[in-house]
Amino acid sequence: MAKEITSRKENYSQWYNDIVNKAGLAENSSVRGCMVIKPYGYAIWEKMQSALDKMFKDTGHENAYFPLFIPKSFFSKEASHVEGFAKECAVVTHYRLKTSEDGKGVIVDEDAKLEEELIVRPTSEAIIWDTYRNWIQSYRDLPLLINQWANVVRWEMRTRLFLRTTEFLWQEGHTAHETREEALKEAELILNIYADFAEKWMAMPVLKGLKSPNERFAGAVETFCIEALMQDGKALQAGTSHFLGQNFARAFDVKYLTRENKLEYVWATSWGVSTRLVGALIMAHSDDNGLVLPPKLAPIQVVIVPIYKKEEQLEAISQKAHAIMEQLKGRNISVKFDDRDTYKPGFKFAEWEMKGVPVRLVIGPRDLENGTVEVARRDTLEKEVLKMENIDEKIEHLLERIQDNIFQKAFSFRDENTFSVDTWDEFKDKIEKGGFVWAHWDGTSETEQTIKDETKATIRLIPLQRDGDTGKCIYSGKPSEGRVVFAKAY
RNA sequence: CGGGGUGUGGCGCAGUCCGGUUAGCGCGCUACGUUCGGGACGUAGAGGCCGGGAGUUCGAAUCUCCCCACCCCGACCA
Incomplete structure (x- = not known):
């Protein structure tokens, strides 16, 4: 049929593209290398954001926002940092357009050349450390624990939806500390948060470790990372946390007065995860029928599909469905009742499967008679008919089992590979x-x-x-x- | 930046070699009706500057030249 996707065996990267496309997660835009994140894909990112944001705040971090543009001169203050990013920076050189001579279009107004070019941030260390210089004077201003949710631009040669795009969304934490030990501890704390998030929310097992000098972040003393194994046997870096030592403090002259009344450079970390995690999520769990989402990150956890012939039947089913929805919402389970009458049930089954909704409930005339509901789980594709009593509790447990099962599956896969x-x-x-x-x-x-x-x-x-x-x-x-x-x- | 390829309704394509009335097909879309426990069907519709420009010709999606864009494969990367 038209909606079918390429199998993993046949062509893994085509399979990936098909899922992104047909599950409605994202699409290529008119801008080369940049994607449009569609509502369903963005909803997954929002779920990731809210879980991570809570974890950051629970450990004392605050959100702030820094500019998209970085003056070129700031950027070049940390030598290895520039070297690492220079090759992939977008540069703003002018601030105005004008109508072209022939009146048919617009051209760059050469008279509006910027005195100093602006770099579109590939990461924000430079602008942030320039700011921190003013924020930090004494040990009483430390630790400074800031995170920002932002977009960044890295001019990549080859892009793939979510995994590598020219512009992407991420969070970047930037912290300042009194001591080396404290900064190292921070970097490791975040590494553990990332690993926890990957395993408990994404149901994706990760290895934690240190990058070799070759793979280290430009400007870092040490880079900690989490690495996950995708179904094609390739590794994917899912998050990094950097111990920056005093490199940026030196470059941007950020000193603080110690408890002993001496001037010292502060110690720093930075850390980030990006929309790449959505790509990781897809490749960790999905199958040849489409997306498979862990319940904790699924925008829709339960979908209810009615089966009916006559209008009266739909009405009776709707009543039941709404009762179930109320119960599920009471347990903080997100649920959608798919009562579109323009599609047949079979089509809806396939569609929600494609979109990776963890649990599907089907209610038809037979169920009305028997006081039952058909429950299908996305991860195993198993179906069973359950009594309606305590259905909310049963589904809550089922969602937990699914979360657990897909983690175990991914874990065994990694183990075997x-x-x-x-x-x-x-x-x-x-x-x-x-x-x-x-x-x-x-x-x-x-x-x-x-x-x-x-x-x-x-x-x-x-x-x-x-x-x-x-x-x-x-x-x-x-x-x-x-x-x-x-x-x-x- | 090298090497290969492709541009034709929203999407996927045929037609191009060998020029000829009104540019087709599948999917999707709209309306109505019948259907509805695993991707329904019928009837009627809407939708195209055939990537752009310049030529050749009585006549160009089709031939020639020049642009432009995108995709794949390599070198670089969260």
């Missing part, structure tokens, strides 16, 4: 097939780069605790302090 190897041949073989590959590495950038050139695999993370499992680097044979996780990545 995680390997530990000791030889170069084994390494190449496993990397080729996909998955996380634990292997010894000599700790040098050169080796990492060579491995990347030869296999396209990168070090996704270095585990936080290295358990003394020393060995020999799979590539160079030199000593290794412990295994690190390699994978091909998005």
Whole structure:
């Protein structure tokens, strides 16, 4: 039929595109590389936002908003930061248009050239640290714990809906602290929040770790990350939390008076997750029938489809449906009654399946007679007929089981696709097939780069605790302090 | 930036080689009726500067030249 999607086996990236398209999450816009996030996709992002926002606030962070534009000179104050982002910055050079000579269009007014060009933020460290200089004077102003929800622009060469777009939405936290230890603790706190969010809300298991110098954020001393495994065996960086040391404080001259009345540079962190998480969510759970959403992030958790022949039947069913809706809303379950009479039930089943609604209730004449309702779950596609009594409680439990089940499924998948190897041949073989590959590495950038050139695999993370499992680097044979996780990545 | 490809109703395409009345098809859309426990059907409709410009010709979606845009594959990346 027209609505069918490509199978994962046939063409994984086409499958992904089909889901984004047919579930109505997003579409390409007229602007190259930029997407339009459609209402259903945006609703998922809003659910993510509200959960994360609460977690940030519960740990003492406040929201603020900084400008979209960054003066070029600010941007260049931190050397490695510029180097990392310079290649992908959009630059504003003029502030006015005028009608063209032939009167048919508009052109840039060359007389309206900006004295100093503005960079469209690829991230906000520069403008924020320039501001923090004025906000921070003494240890009493610390810690400064700020987050902002914003859009950023990185001029990417190749884009994919949600996973990599020129403009994307994210949150970026920027904190300032008295001590190195405190800043490190903050970076790890956020890392744990990200991991918790991924596992408890997105039902997506993640590994936590440290980035190698090659993969580290431009301007950071350490980058912590969470990494998830997608169904095609590729890794996806789902969130990063950076310990910035005093790099930005030095670059922007942000000093504070210590308790001992001495001037010191402050210690910093920054951290972010983006709309890329929506892409991760899709690739973590969905199947060949469409999107599969974890109940906790599903904009619609339960859909009710009526089956009827005559108008009177619909009326009786509507009554039942509305009663159920009231009960479910009382338990904070979002529910939609799909009483459109322009589509047949079969069509609606397929459509809600495509959109990943976790639970579908079907009420028809038979159910009215028997006091039952048909309950179908999206994750397993199983159907059962339940008595109407305590239906709200049953559904609440079912949603919990679904949340749990899709996490377990993703967890087993990762488990089955995680390997530990000791030889170069084994390494190449496993990397080729996909998955996380634990292997010894000599700790040098050169080796990492060579491995990347030869296999396209990168070090996704270095585990936080290295358990003394020393060995020999799979590539160079030199000593290794412990295994690190390699994978091909998005 | 290299290499390949494609531009035709909202979407997916045919037609282009070999020029010829009114540019087709499927899906979707609108109205009405019949249907309704896994993607319904009938009837009647609406919807096109055939990517843009310049040529050749009695005549161009079709031939020639020049632009433009987008997609795929590589180098870069949350």
